[in-house]
Amino acid sequence: GKRIGILTSGGDCAGLNAVIRAVVHRAVTTYSWQVLGIEEGTHGLLDRPVRHRVLLPAHVDGNILRQGGTVLGTTNKGDPFAYPMPDGTKKDRSQEIISGCKELGLDALIGIGGDGSLAILRRLAQEGGLNLVGIPKTIDNDLGLTEVSVGYDTAVAVATEALDRLQPTAASHARVMVLEVMGRDAGHIALAAGIAGGADVILLPEIPWTVDGVANRIRQIRAQGRNFALVVVSEAATLPGGGKARQEFTDGQKRYGGIGSYIGHLIAEATGAETRVTVLGHVQRGGSPNPRDRLIASAFGVHAVDLIAHGKYDRMVAWSNRKVIDVPIADAIKAYAAVEVDGTLVRTARGLGIYVGEPVA
Numbered sequence: 123g124k125r126i127g128i129l130t131s132g133g134d135c136a137g138l139n140a141v142i143r144a145v146v147h148r149a150v151t152t153y154s155w156q157v158l159g160i161e162e163g164t165h166g167l168l169d170r171p172v173r174h175r176v177l178l179p180a181h182v183d184g185n186i187l188r189q190g191g192t193v194l195g196t197t198n199k200g201d202p203f204a205y206p207m208p209d210g211t212k213k214d215r216s217q218e219i220i221s222g223c224k225e226l227g228l229d230a231l232i233g234i235g236g237d238g239s240l241a242i243l244r245r246l247a248q249e250g251g252l253n254l255v256g257i258p259k260t261i262d263n264d265l266g267l268t269e270v271s272v273g274y275d276t277a278v279a280v281a282t283e284a285l286d287r288l289q290p291t292a293a294s295h296a297r298v299m300v301l302e303v304m305g306r307d308a309g310h311i312a313l314a315a316g317i318a319g320g321a322d323v324i325l326l327p328e329i330p331w332t333v334d335g336v337a338n339r340i341r342q343i344r345a346q347g348r349n350f351a352l353v354v355v356s357e358a359a360t361l362p363g364g365g366k367a368r369q370e371f372t373d374g375q376k377r378y379g380g381i382g383s384y385i386g387h388l389i390a391e392a393t394g395a396e397t398r399v400t401v402l403g404h405v406q407r408g409g410s411p412n413p414r415d416r417l418i419a420s421a422f423g424v425h426a427v428d429l430i431a432h433g434k435y436d437r438m439v440a441w442s443n444r445k446v447i448d449v450p451i452a453d454a455i456k457a458y459a460a461v462e463v464d465g466t467l468v469r470t471a472r473g474l475g476i477y478v479g480e481p482v483a
């Protein structure tokens with residue numbers, strides 16, 4: 123039998139535990155292999171002894187299918203090729219990770235991560251001769267070659283629910299409510315939740331917009347006799363004068379939130395409306411995975427183990443046309459998926475009268 127390792131890497135999201143559960147079941151129940159859960163992403167592999175535990179079906183049955191976060195822990199700090207040391211310098215610690223994998227005697231490693239983590243894991247695998255299979259997870263849904271990644275659907279559901287809760291209070295007070303959502307440099311969460319949650323304005327990183335365009339939409343709503351409006355702003359929405367909010371508001375530091383209040387202020391100035399701003403933040407990452415995330419997580423986990431059974435490595439499992447497939451990890455990382463400026467969802471939003479920025483020439 124084989125011995126495989128599994129780790130979660132990068133930002134957490136809903137559905138990671140469902141992946142872990144599926145991998146353990148397929149590997150142990152179907153193939154009688156051993157599964158080692160590596161703790162805290164690649165960090166666990168830096169310590170000696172390597173921080174890990176044997177995962178059996180008994181450990182992953184019960185509740186973890188339903189639980190948010192990752193029972194293994196994760197990290198998005200500490201690129202092993204430029205690892206931040208306490209004295210402020212950076213050090214290449216990749217060989218320590220590779221030797222950590224060798225110490226565990228792994229036949230293969232399953233890495234659950236977004237584009238950044240998968241790129242790092244792939245580089246480690248190439249340099250250390252490790253057999254890697256990747257599973258895509260990110261609430262941002264910006265990984266190419268897969269229609270969805272684990273965590274995205276739940277994040278959209280959370281943002282949609284936030285709009286459902288903002289609407290009555292907006293209407294009661296005749297306010298314009300601004301909801302700032304995550305998504306890193308992509309507007310997928312904003313666009314999907316905005317449509318599903320009945321937003322009037324959706325501001326994305328991919329499509330330039332103007333204060334006039336937003337104000338006109340709000341005036342039009344008032345003229346039609348409605349006293350409130352809902353605005354969804356992606357954390358990396360473009361700024362009216364050009365530039366991206368995420369960079370502008372983070373001073374090079376990774377800090378979340380900011381563009382929403384700025385845009386709320388612009389709307390108040392331009393329309394005289396009373397505005398309030400909600401920054402949804404990490405609420406979008408926690409919580410129980412919804413059925414669709416549990417489903418793709420399960421399908422991804424089973425397929426990843428099957429790839430190992432067939433000796434197929436350097437592949438990422440993916441979702442396409444109602445089924446699970448696999449693609450080269452390198453291609454998936456390269457094929458970054460932004461919102462298509464004239465895609466179905468943007469056209470749908472425009473068809474509903476939602477202002478999603480200026481029409482693309």
Ligand code: F6P
Pocket residue numbers: 133198236260261262304305306357376378407
């Ligand atoms: O990539 C996932 C994500 O949640 C982004 O949407 C967001 O910009 C970022 O991570 C937040 O990172 P952190 O958890 O380090 O604050």
